[in-house]
Amino acid sequence: MGLRGERPVEKRSVTLAYIIRRTLQALVVLLGVSLLTFVLSHVIPGGAARAALGPRALPPQIAQFNRVNGYNLPIWDQFYRYLRGLVLHVNLGYSYRNNQPVRALIGSRLPKTLLLVGISTVFALVVAIPLGILQVVRRNKPVDYLLTSISFLLYAMPAFLIGTLLIIYFAIDLPWLSVEAPQASTVAGILADPRGLVLPVLTLSAITIASFSRYMRSSMMDALTEDYIRTARAKGASPRRVLFLHALRNAMIPIITLLGLSIPTIFGGAVITETVYNYPGMGLLAFNAATQTDVPLLLGTTFVATVATVVGSFVADLLYAVVDPRVRYVAR
Amino acid sequence: MSLPGGLGETPLAPVGEEGPDALPEGGEGRSSGGLTRQIARVFIENKLAVIGAVIIVSMVLFCFLGPVFYHTNQTNSQEILLNSTQNSPPSATNPLGTDSAGFDILGRIMFGGQTSLIVGFAAAAIAVVVGVLWGAISGYFGGWVDSLMMRIVDVLLSIPLIFLLIVLAVIFTPSVELLILVIGMTSWLQPARLVRGETLVLRTREYVQAVRVMGGNGRRIVLRHIIPNAIGTIVVNATFQVADAILLLGALGFLGLGVPAPQTDWGSMLSNAVSFATLGYWWEIYPTAIAFVLVVIAFNFVGDALRDALEVRLQRR
Numbered sequence: 001m002g003l004r005g006e007r008p009v010e011k012r013s014v015t016l017a018y019i020i021r022r023t024l025q026a027l028v029v030l031l032g033v034s035l036l037t038f039v040l041s042h043v044i045p046g047g048a049a050r051a052a053l054g055p056r057a058l059p060p061q062i063a064q065f066n067r068v069n070g071y072n073l074p075i076w077d078q079f080y081r082y083l084r085g086l087v088l089h090v091n092l093g094y095s096y097r098n099n100q101p102v103r104a105l106i107g108s109r110l111p112k113t114l115l116l117v118g119i120s121t122v123f124a125l126v127v128a129i130p131l132g133i134l135q136v137v138r139r140n141k142p143v144d145y146l147l148t149s150i151s152f153l154l155y156a157m158p159a160f161l162i163g164t165l166l167i168i169y170f171a172i173d174l175p176w177l178s179v180e181a182p183q184a185s186t187v188a189g190i191l192a193d194p195r196g197l198v199l200p201v202l203t204l205s206a207i208t209i210a211s212f213s214r215y216m217r218s219s220m221m222d223a224l225t226e227d228y229i230r231t232a233r234a235k236g237a238s239p240r241r242v243l244f245l246h247a248l249r250n251a252m253i254p255i256i257t258l259l260g261l262s263i264p265t266i267f268g269g270a271v272i273t274e275t276v277y278n279y280p281g282m283g284l285l286a287f288n289a290a291t292q293t294d295v296p297l298l299l300g301t302t303f304v305a306t307v308a309t310v311v312g313s314f315v316a317d318l319l320y321a322v323v324d325p326r327v328r329y330v331a332r
Numbered sequence: 333m334s335l336p337g338g339l340g341e342t343p344l345a346p347v348g349e350e351g352p353d354a355l356p357e358g359g360e361g362r363s364s365g366g367l368t369r370q371i372a373r374v375f376i377e378n379k380l381a382v383i384g385a386v387i388i389v390s391m392v393l394f395c396f397l398g399p400v401f402y403h404t405n406q407t408n409s410q411e412i413l414l415n416s417t418q419n420s421p422p423s424a425t426n427p428l429g430t431d432s433a434g435f436d437i438l439g440r441i442m443f444g445g446q447t448s449l450i451v452g453f454a455a456a457a458i459a460v461v462v463g464v465l466w467g468a469i470s471g472y473f474g475g476w477v478d479s480l481m482m483r484i485v486d487v488l489l490s491i492p493l494i495f496l497l498i499v500l501a502v503i504f505t506p507s508v509e510l511l512i513l514v515i516g517m518t519s520w521l522q523p524a525r526l527v528r529g530e531t532l533v534l535r536t537r538e539y540v541q542a543v544r545v546m547g548g549n550g551r552r553i554v555l556r557h558i559i560p561n562a563i564g565t566i567v568v569n570a571t572f573q574v575a576d577a578i579l580l581l582g583a584l585g586f587l588g589l590g591v592p593a594p595q596t597d598w599g600s601m602l603s604n605a606v607s608f609a610t611l612g613y614w615w616e617i618y619p620t621a622i623a624f625v626l627v628v629i630a631f632n633f634v635g636d637a638l639r640d641a642l643e644v645r646l647q648r649r
Contacts, residue, residue, distance in 0.1 A: 268494030
């Protein structure tokens with residue numbers, strides 16, 4: 001991968017133009033998401049006032065609530081105020097069920113979810129990439145077929161089923177690990193109990209391992225058909241060198257894109273995993289918000305998970321632009 | 333849950349598996365253009381596809397014709413409460429035991445399977461129809477229409493699907509029809525992107541140009557020429573959509589947002605069984621889990637085989 005400083009000036013400006021365009025695109029997506037969140041918060045049957053005051057609220061009370069909270073203003077004005085609060089004060093609304101601002105509720109939970117998601121994603125990559133390579137090395141041999149079957153099986157199993165089976169096998173039948181995730185309130189407290197993290201991490205990474213290793217396998221296969229591989233072989237490079245130096249480095253590039261694209265699924269999986277293990281993160285918060293029909297909190301968690309997704313795929317795309325020397329970002 | 337690079341959606345054709353048998357033999361793949369014949373050949377060549385299809389057909393028969401031969405009460409919870417024991421292990425009267433409400437599990441797998449399969453097929457149908465139209469229109473018209481339509485897709489695609497489903501399931505009260513609509517209307521993004529990509533290529537083809545020169549309008553071109561020519565991509569995606577919809581319904585069932593009782597689906601059944609996991613009621617988990625996983629795997633088998641064979645061929649045309 002050539003050093004960036006060696007690139008001709010025009011190519012660098014193309015990359016820069018790409019980064020600017022990609023930033024604008026991310027901002028447009030974020031604006032769209034806030035519009036959608038705003039709309040969803042307005043389609044609650046009976047409106048926000050009913051959600052806050054309950055089904056028995058009287059019309060004057062509702063009118064009062066709407067006046068105080070600005071729900072009687074024109075819809076465009078409301079959206080403007082909502083957006084301004086969001087951007088300037090990270091105001092995500094107010095949870096009437098918990099009697100707390102949504103931002104405070106999420107703020108204490110988000111780091112724990114990011115921890116779980118981070119560890120699981122790194123673990124998935126560390127397992128999946130060697131598995132994918134192994135499958136290429138032993139392609140169409142029993143190991144390859146076995147691993148393919150396992151990834152099909154994992155992919156077809158819903159996360160909550162994987163989680164439950166892991167609990168049955170490794171926490172009940174064999175009492176090695178705990179049924180419940182660490183309940184500490186801080187990230188440090190959770191890290192202090194690594195045994196409790198084992199099952200949640202395994203559960204959350206199971207599906208990504210299946211798809212990453214599968215993708216790695218076909219990405220490697222693809223790379224092996226490229227001309228530079230033939231050139232390397234013709235120059236007398238050993239098969240090992242060709243595989244690990246030439247093919248692997250190029251096969252890793254699409255994995256970056258896949259990683260970016262997988263972030264929404266991983267966050268979605270966190271909801272299920274945290275619910276299975278009662279892990280005190282944002283996913284469990286969303287689940288609890290759903291069972292209590294706490295719409296502001298639910299929309300807040302959705303918004304934050306989406307922002308994390310947008311940021312994640314933005315970073316992945318930038319990495320891709322930096323890593324892949326062949327990329328030519330021609331303006332459409 | 334659908335991972336973008338998931339088993340189903342690996343955009344790179346697995347090169348290594350593409351032996352001589354996967355290539356069109358002597359122009360054969362070109363001459364017999366009929367989609368039905370191509371699909372038929374996929375099933376003849378690929379054992380996994382046959383296994384998948386057999387599983388799907390027998391599971392549909394089991395769930396929909398099974399209750400005709402195996403009568404159980406699956407709807408009247410009062411009667412069940414009086415006449416049945418709860419959580420009883422497999423016996424002569426209940427071959428797979430009973431669940432925590434006292435329902436016979438074998439019968440319940442059929443009953444819940446009907447919901448899972450109906451939601452799976454119907455939601456996939458909605459997702460594919462909406463996605464195909466969206467993608468074809470966006471790709472065909474291009475320009476600002478395309479930009480606007482694709483930014484909408486970008487926005488929706490960046491919301492983690494489970495969150496969006498939970499929000500919709502909480503705001504609107506779940507029923508089978510609503511779940512079909514909710515899952516369908518949140519799953520059309522991928523087909524939309526795929527079909528747009530195909531359309532961008534197809535719209536430059538001579539026959540599309542020719543129709544335009546002859547005065548064919550956009551609707552005719554999209555419906556008669558672009559969509560039929562993207563049918564390979566569409567069929568493959570539709571297959572995976574069914575598997576994903578069944579998985580999504582399962583996840584919603586687990587979160588308690590599935591179909592309302594006494595109706596059920598495989599996800600809700602498992603969710604119910606999971607709360608008894610510590611008590612060792614294995615008969616409440618494994619039979620349902622096996623049915624669920626088998627069907628999802630089966631759709632993935634069929635989809636994979638179709639993609640490997642069909643799409644590779646279509647690209648080579």
